[in-house]
Amino acid sequence: MSQPLIIAVPKGRILAEVMPLFARAGIHPEPAFSDEASRALRFATDRADIGLIRVRAFDVATFVAHGAAQIGVVGSDVLMEFDYSELYAPVDLDIGHCRLSVAEPADMAAKDDPRSWSHVRVATKYPNVTRRHFEARGVQAECVKLNGAMEIAPVLGLSNRIVDLVSSGRTLAENGLVEVERIADVSARLIVNRAAFKTRAAQVLPLIEAFRAAVERKSAA
Incomplete structure (x- = not known):
């Protein structure tokens, strides 16, 4: 089995808004993720092929750009500040405005x-x-x-x-x-490591489409 994809999500203002999109995309974190007392940074999901890390918003871009995480959620403000060439931002999540x-x-x-x-x-x-x-x-x-x-x-x-x-x-x-x-x-974007987009396309592309569909369903609701 391929290694699980790691999705980096930001602490703070975007987190509460992005989790309903994760649910619509078919990704549900383990219960510890919602435990405000937990100091854990890495979490499992109900999918064996996907794990989550929860880090500071500015660090999301760094983890994904350097390949420690393959996918992330981050504000377009962070993308403008760092301008990492290693990042691809295929979906505007229409949250975190x-x-x-x-x-x-x-x-x-x-x-x-x-x-x-x-x-x-x-x-x-x-x-x-x-x-x-x-x-x-x-x-x-x-x-x-x-x-x-x-x-x-x-x-x-x-x-x-x-x-x-x-x-x-x-x-x-x-x-x-x-x-x-x-x-x-500014709004939140789904970002992808460009190398992972090429080498792990079979895992990454369906996730991109799942999030794109989740955004469309949210907009239509």
Whole structure:
């Protein structure tokens, strides 16, 4: 028997939305997967040919790009940041919708004109996307890399602006920030290691089609 395919799924906001798609695709994790007290990272499913690992969203892309997992679920924000050539993203899962935006303090935004920017200091966990965005506008971006708590950076003087994911905008508002530019709309994608796509096509292709069909059924419901 071939080795089981490993699917990397992200901890956090996307996880709850993606599990109904797994069920529609015929994949059900072992009970321990739903145990919030469990520290396990690898899980079996009701299919002997499929296993799951649960890791940080940014790490999903790395595990799949390097072949430690063959398939994964990750936001398009992560794909934009890493731009791994080893990854193929065949299915937009139509979940995890949000946007990647530039935000700044509301009092600054009231008198600020983004068209006048020539240099910006930005706190973000997306330095590559941020630099590319501003370079395209002819703006020099000095990026301060943070992995979380972005909204506090302007308050404490670490940076004037941030680039981060925005959903409802509530977290920004509670920290006195407002969106001033939208960089990209974001949704979760099914990703596949390109080598596995070729060498394990008999296993990978049916899974891709199962997820594509699951998305279509969700949209039709």
